[in-house]
Amino acid sequence: MTEQDIKYLLGKLPKLKQEIQKIIVGQEEVLDEVLITLLAGGHCLLEGVPGLAKTLLVRTLANAMDLGFRRIQFTPDLMPTDILGTEVLEEDHTTGKRFFKFNEGPVFSNIVLADEINRTPPKTQAALLEAMQEYEVTYAGKTYELPRPFFLLATQNPIEQAGTYPLPEAQLDRFLLYIKIKYPTEQEELNILSSTTGTRQAQVQSTISGEEVLQLRQLVREVSISEELLQYVNHIVRATRPDSTTVDFVKTYCRWGAGPRAGQALILTAKARALLHNRFAVTAADIQTMAYPVLRHRVLVNFTAEAEKITSEKVVEELLENIKLPKAVLV
Template sequence: MTEQDIHQLLGKLPQLKQEIQKVIIGQEEVLDEVLITLLAGGHGLLEGVPGLAKTLLVRTLSNAMDLSFRRIQFTPDLMPTDILGTEVLEEDHATGKRFFKFNEGPIFANIVLADEINRTPPKTQAALLEAMQEYEVTYAGTTYTLPKPFFLLATQNPIEQAGTYPLPEAQLDRFLLYIKIKYPTELEELNILTSTTGTRQVQVYPAISGEEILQLRQLVREVSISDDLLTYVNQLVRATRPDTTSSEHIKSYVRWGAGPRAGQALILTSKARALLQGRFAVTAADVQTMAFPVLRHRILVNFTAEAERITPDKVVEELQQHIKLPKAVLV
């Protein structure tokens, strides 16, 4: 890939954001984190109270890319076959022989929205594990490869916990980022009211193709990161574990820390953030910014922390004060 090809490819990212922002007002940080997840080749978990356009964001993202899209509404009676697909008995009219044919489920798409994922029991939630990690589905002993690129975004509400099933830690760890959507600012909310209660209609056009996304994902891995920052990431992740940290704060409030996958996620998303901003080198600001959505679902606080309202984000803040950046690294 030539330098001109790279710059032309990177020019697609501002176009993609512009198309999404035709519909989504504000939420700059959330949009960036969703795009970082896409560029890094992972999956995202979106959490926000009802009415903050979680589903609309994912649908608009799919419209802004030339990719297939499927939405799965998770409900208590949803079965794994409703996600993966199932075999049906068919007959060859020429020979009269009967055979089983696999009918693909909605998981076989480039972009999949798992809407209100915590509304379905763990058995059905677990149907996503292989797809999210291995990018394939196994049914009746046969493995089927998912289309590339494959990108899953799940949503859940932090309230209305009656009738929900919290995601197990093993599945949470499969999500590259845990993205929290906050209320819009006063001006943003006014713009939302103005633009959505009249006759204004917006057309979103595809700004990027699946092949270009795959090229960008490869480019992300080529973004450079210094040895000092690699060491800092390693120290930061290891310091989340009560049995390997020197921080009394962590020992007092954390039950389980993050695993090695967190370090991989932090490096990849920091690289993706740098590329999204047009840089080919990771800075300390990239690492410190991405530490929150990377670690908040991989740190399990104890009952003492819950009683004192110590959240995983506060734990990450404490960690960043405890683990000092190398002097050679500029923020």
């Protein structure tokens, strides 16, 4: 890839963000984290109370990209075949022979919105495990490849709300980032009211192709990271485990910590963040910023922490304060 090709690809990112911001007001951090997930080649879980434009954000992202898009509404009666697809019996009119044909479900798309994923039981949630990890679906002994790029965005309401099922740890770990959407600021909310209650409607233009997304993902992996920062990431992830950590806060309040997949996610998202900011080297700030959405769903607090209202985010904060930054690294 030439320098000119790289500049052309990087120029796509601000245009993509600009198109999304025609519809989505504010939420800069959330939007950056969604784009980082896309660039890093993972999937993201968006959590927020109803009405914070989670679904609208995903739809707008899909409209700004020249890719296939499908939405799956998760409900208590949704079945795995409603996601993956099913075999139907068909007849060849020329020979009269009958055969089974696999009809692809909505998961066979480039961008898939799993809307309110925690409103369906774990059995149905588990239908996505193979698709998220191996990018394929196995049905009746046959394996079917998913289209590339494949990007799953799931939304969920806070688990305290009625009618929700907590996602199993194995499912959570397959999400590269766990993104929390907060209420807008006063000015942002005023802008939302102004832009959504009139007659003017913004039009989102498609700015990036699937092939360009795949090229950007390859470019992310070429972003450099120093040996010192690799060790820093390793120290952070290993310090989340109560049985091996030297951080007393973790020993007191954590039931278990993150696995190796968390370290991979932290490095890849730090690289993607660097590229999003037009840099080709990871800094400590990239790692520290991405530690929260990478680790908040991979660190499980114990009953003592729940009783004292200590969250996994507080654990990450304590880790970043206790794990010393290596000398002679980019800040």
